[in-house]
Amino acid sequence: xxxxxxxxxxxSPFESHAEVIVRMFPSDANxxxxxxxxxxxxxxxxxxxxxxxxxxxxxxxxxxxxSVNFLKPIFVGNVLSLNARINYVHNSSMEIExxxxxxxxxxxxxxxxxxxFVTFVALDKNGKPMPVPxxxxxxxxxxxxxxxxxIRMEKRLQNRQx
Ligand SMILES: CC(C)(COP(=O)(O)OP(=O)(O)OC[C@H]1O[C@@H](n2cnc3c(N)ncnc32)[C@H](O)[C@@H]1OP(=O)(O)O)[C@@H](O)C(=O)NCCC(=O)NCCS
Numbered sequence: 001x002x003x004x005x006x007x008x009x010x011x012s013p014f015e016s017h018a019e020v021i022v023r024m025f026p027s028d029a030n031x032x033x034x035x036x037x038x039x040x041x042x043x044x045x046x047x048x049x050x051x052x053x054x055x056x057x058x059x060x061x062x063x064x065x066x067s068v069n070f071l072k073p074i075f076v077g078n079v080l081s082l083n084a085r086i087n088y089v090h091n092s093s094m095e096i097e098x099x100x101x102x103x104x105x106x107x108x109x110x111x112x113x114x115x116x117f118v119t120f121v122a123l124d125k126n127g128k129p130m131p132v133p134x135x136x137x138x139x140x141x142x143x144x145x146x147x148x149x150x151i152r153m154e155k156r157l158q159n160r161q162x
Contacts, residue, residue, distance in 0.1 A: 010136035013145075016054035017085045020047040024078050035074040040100060041065070044116050047082040048096035052120035055086050055094060056132040060120040063093065064156060068116040078102040081110075088149025092121050092129035095149040117152060 020043065028039045045062055052060035074080065081101045088095040100114035124130040137143045 010134045011055055012136045012138045013086050013142050014138065016051045017083070018047050018050040018054065019084070020050070020080075020082045022080050022082070024074060024076050024080065026076050029076045033076045035076065035078070037070055040070065040074065040080075040114060041068065041116075043080065043082050044068070044098045044100065044114075045118060047084040048098050048116075048118035049120065051084045051086050051096045052094050052122070055089070056120075056122035056130075058122040058124065058130060058132070060094070060122045062118060063121045064119045064160075066117050066119075066156065067152075068114070070114050072102070072111050072113040074100075074102045074113050075104075077105065079105050080113075085145075086135065087117075087145040088153055089132050089135050090153060091131050092123075093153070094120050094122070094132060095153055096120060097145070097149075117149075119153070119156065 022043055024035050029035045045065070049060060049062070079102070081103070082098055084096055084098045086094055087097050096118045098116045098118060099112060101110050102113045103110045122130050122132045135146060137146055
């Protein structure tokens with residue numbers, strides 16, 4: 001692993017968290033008005049990427065996406081809020097958790113419609129994995145999510161395809 005741009009300080013999950021708001025249009029959905037899963041995945045990947053790049057301050061690429069759950073349907077016209085936070089870091093890898101909430105803008109009703117975990121790897125200028133800042137765990141929630149993220153990452157790597 002390259003030590004170029006080696007991080008110098010720890011960062012808290014709060015420092016990199018991100019929220020993206022996006023409205024769903026007919027081109028995002030099937031003829032019945034249900035938004036495509038792939039459209040949601042695109043936004044999950046994008047908001048998780050913002051968190052990974054904020055934390056690492058480098059180029060960061062998606063290496064895996066897992067535990068993707070579409071819990072409720074999303075319809076044309078809904079306003080999506082995608083909240084993302086970093087749970088766990090190892091050396092170059094970062095686990096980002098994303099929660100998707102859909103709002104019916106007429107009724108104001110908000111529903112959690114999906115969740116996912118996305119792993120990013122930080123790359124240096126030569127495209128090689130590079131170390132990212134360690135996580136400064138400020139809250140009990142930060143500590144719990146770190147430990148849970150560590151267990152998930154170990155399982156991910158056991159199942160990793162070379
Ligand atoms: C990311 C990439 C550079 C990693 O290359 P690699 O040869 O696996 O590198 P390494 O074995 O040194 O692993 C680097 C890190 O990735 C992690 N990693 C690799 N595969 C993983 C997986 N499936 N799930 C979770 N983490 C993974 C390793 O655990 C390691 O983490 P660490 O540094 O924190 O210990 C390479 O897989 C790649 O370029 N993938 C394509 C990325 C991309 O283009 N994404 C966009 C979608 S196509």
